[in-house]
Amino acid sequence: MRRSNLLAKQDRFVGRDNELSALGRLLARSRLVTVTGADGMGKTRLALRAAAVWEKRYCDGVRTADLSTVHDPGLLVHALTTALGVDDRTGRPPRTVLLEHLAERQLLLVLDGFDPIAAPCARLVRDMMRRAPGLHVLATGRRPLGTAGESVLPLPPLAFDDAVLLLTDRAAAAAPGFRLGGANGDAVRELCRRLDGVPLALELAAGRLPGGLSPDGLLRRLGAQPGGTTTGPAHARTAGSTLRATVGWSHASCSPEEQLLWARLSVFAGHVDPDAVEYVCTGPELPPERIPELLDELLAQSVVCREETPAGVRYRMPEPLRAYGAERLAALGDASRLRRRHRDWYMGLATWWELDWFGPRQAEVAVDADAALPDLRAALELCMETPQETHLAQYLAGTLWFYWVGCGRLAEGRHWLERAVALEGSGSGNPRHDGTRLKTLWVLGYVALLQGDGAAAVRALEECDARATATGDPGAEASAAHRRGCLALLQDDPRSAEGLLRRALAAYREQGELTCHVLMAQVALAMSLVLQGDAEAASGLCEDVREVCAEHGEQWTRAYALYVQAYACWVGGSHGAAGDLLAGCIAASHRLGNPAGLAPAIELLALVTVRGGDAAEAAVLLGAAVPVREAVGLRGFGSGCFSAPVEQCEQRAIRALGAAPYAALLDEGRQLTLDAAVERALAACAASTRA
Numbered sequence: 001m002r003r004s005n006l007l008a009k010q011d012r013f014v015g016r017d018n019e020l021s022a023l024g025r026l027l028a029r030s031r032l033v034t035v036t037g038a039d040g041m042g043k044t045r046l047a048l049r050a051a052a053v054w055e056k057r058y059c060d061g062v063r064t065a066d067l068s069t070v071h072d073p074g075l076l077v078h079a080l081t082t083a084l085g086v087d088d089r090t091g092r093p094p095r096t097v098l099l100e101h102l103a104e105r106q107l108l109l110v111l112d113g114f115d116p117i118a119a120p121c122a123r124l125v126r127d128m129m130r131r132a133p134g135l136h137v138l139a140t141g142r143r144p145l146g147t148a149g150e151s152v153l154p155l156p157p158l159a160f161d162d163a164v165l166l167l168t169d170r171a172a173a174a175a176p177g178f179r180l181g182g183a184n185g186d187a188v189r190e191l192c193r194r195l196d197g198v199p200l201a202l203e204l205a206a207g208r209l210p211g212g213l214s215p216d217g218l219l220r221r222l223g224a225q226p227g228g229t230t231t232g233p234a235h236a237r238t239a240g241s242t243l244r245a246t247v248g249w250s251h252a253s254c255s256p257e258e259q260l261l262w263a264r265l266s267v268f269a270g271h272v273d274p275d276a277v278e279y280v281c282t283g284p285e286l287p288p289e290r291i292p293e294l295l296d297e298l299l300a301q302s303v304v305c306r307e308e309t310p311a312g313v314r315y316r317m318p319e320p321l322r323a324y325g326a327e328r329l330a331a332l333g334d335a336s337r338l339r340r341r342h343r344d345w346y347m348g349l350a351t352w353w354e355l356d357w358f359g360p361r362q363a364e365v366a367v368d369a370d371a372a373l374p375d376l377r378a379a380l381e382l383c384m385e386t387p388q389e390t391h392l393a394q395y396l397a398g399t400l401w402f403y404w405v406g407c408g409r410l411a412e413g414r415h416w417l418e419r420a421v422a423l424e425g426s427g428s429g430n431p432r433h434d435g436t437r438l439k440t441l442w443v444l445g446y447v448a449l450l451q452g453d454g455a456a457a458v459r460a461l462e463e464c465d466a467r468a469t470a471t472g473d474p475g476a477e478a479s480a481a482h483r484r485g486c487l488a489l490l491q492d493d494p495r496s497a498e499g500l501l502r503r504a505l506a507a508y509r510e511q512g513e514l515t516c517h518v519l520m521a522q523v524a525l526a527m528s529l530v531l532q533g534d535a536e537a538a539s540g541l542c543e544d545v546r547e548v549c550a551e552h553g554e555q556w557t558r559a560y561a562l563y564v565q566a567y568a569c570w571v572g573g574s575h576g577a578a579g580d581l582l583a584g585c586i587a588a589s590h591r592l593g594n595p596a597g598l599a600p601a602i603e604l605l606a607l608v609t610v611r612g613g614d615a616a617e618a619a620v621l622l623g624a625a626v627p628v629r630e631a632v633g634l635r636g637f638g639s640g641c642f643s644a645p646v647e648q649c650e651q652r653a654i655r656a657l658g659a660a661p662y663a664a665l666l667d668e669g670r671q672l673t674l675d676a677a678v679e680r681a682l683a684a685c686a687a688s689t690r691a
Contacts (some may be wrong), residue, residue, distance in 0.1 A: 006407040013049045015162030016042070016171050023050045023153055025346040026190075027108075027136065028058075030151035034139040037155035039320040040243040041141040044112050051110050051138065056137065059106035068113030068319050069374045072381070073120040080124075082373065085594050086185075087408035091453030095124070102132035110138040113319060121377045122147050155627075157197030164192050166199060170206035170302065187216045189213045194219070200247035200302075200318060207301030208253055243635040247324050250301065259290060260286055261294045262303055263332060266325030270374030271307065271314035279345045280338065311371035328402055346372065346379040347392065350380030350399045353482045357402040358516045360553025363592055366407045369400075376400070380416055390423040391433035398439040401446065402516075406556055408593065410447050438464050438476035442483055449487045450596070459486050478507035482521045489524055490642070494531040501525040502573060519557040526564045533567040542568070544587065559588040559597045566604060570645075578608050579688030586685065599628040601682050607649040608688050609661040615656035616665055617684055618649055623669020625676035 023046065026033045027484045035043045051062045065083035071074060086101050097226065102109075109128075112661045114121040122145040125137055140143055142150045153642065158166060167188060195201040251259060264281040265272070268380065281290045295315065304315045329335045349372065353365045369376070376396075383393035396414075397420040402411025420440050445460035461480045468476035485500030501524050508518045526541040542565035549558035562585035569578040582605045589597035602625040610618035625646075654662045672680065 012169065013045065014156055014166045016046055017157060019046060019153070020050060020053070024054060027054060027138065029664055030149065030152045030251050032125065032137045032147060033153060034141060034143060034144050034150055035155055036144055036154050038142065038243065040198050041155045042199040043155055045199070047110055047112060047138050047140050051108060055108070056268065058108045062108045062110065064110035064112060066112050067117065067121065071116045073117050074415065076120055076124060078415065081411065086134055091448065091451035091456065096452045097411070100126060102128055102135050104134070105132065106134035108138060110137045111137060114139055114141045114145070118143070118145065123144065127333070135488045143215065148421070158199055160192060160197065163195070163197040163202055166190060167192055167202045167206050170203050184216070187219050191219055195246060196242040198242050200320060201243050203302040204250040206244050207303070208250070238431070243320060247321060249301065249577040251324065251328070254301070257286060258294055258297055260330070261323045262298060263328040264338055265304065265317055266322045266329055267338045267450065269378045270377055272308055272315055272372055272375070273312070276345055277315070280341050309371050314371065326479065329402055342375070343379040343382045347375055347396050350396055354399050354402055357406065358552060358554055362406070362554070364554050365402070366592065369403045384419060384423060392435045393423060394420045394440040395436045398436065398443045401443040401656070404443070404447055405450065406592070408595065414447050414451070417447060434467070434471045434495045435473055435476065436637045438468055438473055442476060442479040445480070446483050447546060449483060449490065454487060454673065457483070457594055461487070464621060474507050475511060478504045478511070479495045479517065481507070482517065485521070486524050489528055494528040497533070498525060501528060515550070516557050517555065519548060520560065521565050523557065523560045527567070529572055530564065530568050535572040539568040541566050555588045556594065557594055559592070559594065562588070563597065563604070564599050570604065570608065575608050575611055576689050579605065579685045583682055583685035586678060586681050593626045599625050602628065602677070603649070604645045605681055605684055607645040609684050610649050610656070612688050615653045619653045619657065619662050619665035620669040621655070621681060621684060622646065623666035624672045624680060626670050628674070628677070
């Protein structure tokens with residue numbers, strides 16, 4: 001797990017020295033600190049700055065979770081596990097997984113913008129603090145969480161000098177060459193007084209300076225604004241009313257096109273790329289060729305911000321401005337249409353991602369899907385709240401199988417898949433949509449079997465098979481048989497697995513299908529053959545899969561094929577060849593962030609290593625695999641055949657080393673970071689090949 005998921009900011013942190021010091025003192029003596037204040041006061045910026053400054057206080061680093069777009073309490077735990085990088089693939093309750101993950105960690109968790117789900121968030125924080133004595137929480141919200149032991153830092157407006165410094169800094173960024181002094185000095189100071197030191201209001205004001213508008217001109221426009229911030233004495237105004245008035249003034253100062261784009265951008269929940277903006281927001285009044293320039297204008301005016309994310313540069317609107325834009329969109333009577341257009345974009349994106357998953361863009365797809373997760377959730381919610389669009393909810397939940405399965409989002413995937421399946425009877429019954437529901441069922445079965453929940457997997461897959469037979473859908477029949485074969489394999493019944501997988505592959509061939517599913521079925525069939533003693537046939541199947549993967553640039557399935565082929569080599573006594581194959585599997589699984597492929601590969605490598613005579617290194621490798629395996633869940637998916645390498649390695653290593661030295665080396669491996677564990681494993685692969 002990376003020490004931090006803090007995003008790089010494009011502008012510098014200004015002022016707040018006293019508040020930052022006070023926050024540091026509170027964090028040093030309290031495990032739960034909440035920064036409170038009105039919208040636009042800079043709570044998020046202060047919290048993230050404090051997290052970056054004091055990250056080294058916490059052995060396991062800092063993680064931040066943006067909760068401002070999470071309105072469904074059922075998604076709260078999923079939002080936190082995603083932020084923490086928890087890749088749990090078991091069927092255990094996500095809340096249990098979260099609490100167990102945090103139990104032994106020394107970590108600062110930043111919960112930003114918890115207001116939409118304040119009550120459930122408070123309950124979860126209470127439970128987390130009880131279960132994880134090393135956990136520290138820094139939260140931001142308009143009000144305290146109200147949890148025992150909470151320290152609160154109310155965030156006041158910026159001190160006058162800091163307000164002047166912030167306005168000057170942002171003005172210089174918006175209008176290069178701007179300097180404080182001379183004729184503009186008095187106007188800048190008066191602006192800061194009128195804006196009551198509200199940081200977002202100051203940034204919006206600074207954003208109006210490009211284009212030759214002087215601070216005096218800005219002051220006149222602000223004063224002329226109806227209902228503006230100059231009404232009444234300063235002490236009688238609240239930060240909220242100041243921000244509201246400044247946002248309204250900033251909106252009124254925008255061109256009609258900028259106002260329209262502002263309103264339409266409010267349908268996005270998270271970080272957004274320009275292509276999405278172009279599709280969702282354009283129309284006769286807002287042609288596509290105008291979008292780049294208008295985005296730049298809103299960026300210069302601080303209406304949107306630009307952030308570096310793992311998926312590249314993305315735009316995001318601060319929550320108070322997004323809420324204002326949503327009000328304007330509703331007033332235009334266009335909110336429903338724009339939400340559907342937003343949903344359609346993300347459905348189309350998911351469709352393309354599914355196609356791209358069978359190709360060289362898998363790692364890129366994983367990063368892009370992570371970045372789009374808040375908007376994918378919004379699209380799923382819209383589908384599920386409209387009875388006539390049940391099939392769309394099922395389509396999107398099923399299409400995202402590659403994300404739920406390939407990118408370690410099994411728990412959240414099951415959340416959406418179960419909700420989608422439960423929608424039957426509400427707008428369902430259209431024969432055209434039967435295939436969509438069947439796909440949702442087999443994907444649900446796939447997710448459940450990978451979580452080790454065989455009973456749920458059987459229910460979903462048997463229903464899929466029965467309905468597919470009744471409706472004459474051979475593709476769904478093949479998909480159900482494929483996953484039932486995988487389930488039999490994980491339940492140590494390779495003979496039954498072989499029969500089901502051969503049936504699935506015959507149906508796939510009859511339909512002329514060539515996808516990741518077909519290749520994964522071949523890999524599963526190869527594993528069933530290995531376990532029945534036919535290592536040669538298994539290796540041949542894997543070799544065929546690797547050739548097809550090489551032609552298409554596919555890495556995810558290739559990694560599994562390498563593992564099964566290495567297993568076949570091990571069974572056949574070709575230990576050096578097994579090490580060489582495992583090197584490719586480990587490198588690819590690590591690159592894709594797939595612990596389900598990485599953990600068994602390291603465990604099999606440990607067995608190869610101890611067989612080669614290096615029991616100490618084998619023990620370290622087994623230890624390194626433990627935290628990776630914990631992310632996957634049940635040891636060997638609850639399967640004897642997948643846990644056999646670990647058991648054999650343990651026995652050999654303990655005989656060679658003794659119980660106490662073995663335990664010490666195992667613990668040494670457990671302490672390795674993921675990158676260090678992979679580096680160690682790749683070195684062991686090279687050594688086994690030379691042996």
